Amino acid sequence: MITLFQRPDISKQKIISSERTAKLLENGWHRADLHVHTCCSYDVPPARSMHPENLFNKGKSRGLDFITFTDHDTVKAYDLMGWNRNDLTTGVELSINDQENVGHTVHINVFEFDKQQYKEFNQLARKENNIYSLIDYFKSNDLPYMYNHPFWFQLGDRPNILAVPELAKNFPVIEYNMQDLKQKNLFSMVLAQRYGKGMVVTTDSHTGSIGKVHTIAKGDDFREYFTNISKGRSYMVIDEPIWKHLTGEMSAWIELVFSMEKDIREEMGFTTGVGKIDRIVDLLDKYGLNHHHRFNSAAMNAMQLVSRSGLPVFLYMLSKQPQVSRIGKMVNV
Known part of the structure; x- marks a missing residue:
């Protein structure tokens, strides 16, 4: 068997620098940072610069075509900004602790839902604590979703590492997270390659670094953009190493x-x-x-x-x- 450590070339397959994106962006490719926190997240310092409105403007100034905020288990950003605002895609980082099927807390980003759908799947996550029931809901309601930092584990959890590859099979997109170690992101890339999943790179920023890294793909709207990512027709744009980020x-x-x-x-x-x-x-x-x-x-x-x-x-x-x-x-x- 080949271990993950024996696949160091994987990082070169889908990562490019911003210098190489100019022609792609001219030919209809778009960019987004799909994991960003505002002051609505409990662990973000409550400064005015972290207000959703200010981050939205910052993201637009940095050339992002699609902007979404994925606060921890809350959609307050959309209550503040409006649920049907142009150029703003609804999103949330949902946490679920499924002890029976997984054994540790898993974070999932979900997008393009309405207020009623959020109420339904949030209640489902809290009531059943069953990640597969949650995934079934996303599929039946045609909601884009992705597996956040698969090899990051919450403080106090006892990680069930062997559950991660099995779980990864059920997600269309897996995250390369700039807040996590490079080695663990390489593990995530191997899972994505093995199971034919798309990948996005995100800042997961809690300090307003929206768009510092981003994922580019074709798509005239968010749904088409995300679908192209899930099919591997995308690139992750990274200009600096994780330690510097x-x-x-x-x-x-x-x-x-x-x-x-x-x-x-x-x-x-x-x-x-x-x-x-x-x-x-x-x-x-x-x-x-x-x-x-x-x-x-x-x-x-x-x-x-x-x-x-x-x-x-x-x-x-x-x-x-x-x-x-x-x-x-x-x-x-």
Whole structure:
């Protein structure tokens, strides 16, 4: 049997740089970043720059043809912006913990649904916790959907790695996620190749980096665009390595935390999901350090200096290597 580690050439098949996209875009290809979070997500710092309206304008200015927001288990962005807005495709990142069929939490992006459909499939996900029932709903209602970061596992979960390849068979599109390790994205690419699935690259940005990477495909509307991706008629546009993307994301996150505005935080809520970091953020908010400009600026600059050194990202990537080795040993193609 051939293990995933023995297929290093896979990354070269569908990834191109933005320099190579000009002719394709002139010939009717379009681009989108299909995994973006706004301040409506619980783990996004509640800054005005992260409001859906501001991110929508930013995405348009960066040349995205289709814009969608995929907040965690919420569609508040569309309540704010409107459900039938031109050039805006509905989307959500749905989480489901199916212990019987999978054994860990799975994230799915779903698109082009209406308000009633969201209510139905969200209720189905919460009530049954059965991922295959959910997929059946998407298929019967002809909703585009994709498998997010297959080899990313939620903190506290006990990952069932062997369930991932079987689950991947049931998705038309698999994600290459710039927030995850390159090795794990290569594993995802192998699954996509083996099972004939499409792939998209996404920022999964929580800091406003919408469109920094994107996927290009032909399509006069979102449905046609997504269908072409699912059939492999697309390219992933990436100009920088993952470690650099993560470093930039972390630095931007620090700046957003220090610029949080109290009224938006009270409206949206915010948590990182990590207790110690949440307590630090609470202190910043409680004592209004954003009003103590000298201290605020000095603290932010110090934290960004550490972030830009690349050390936090290096330590993060190092901490995930045992998991990468486990995946490499357990998943075969």
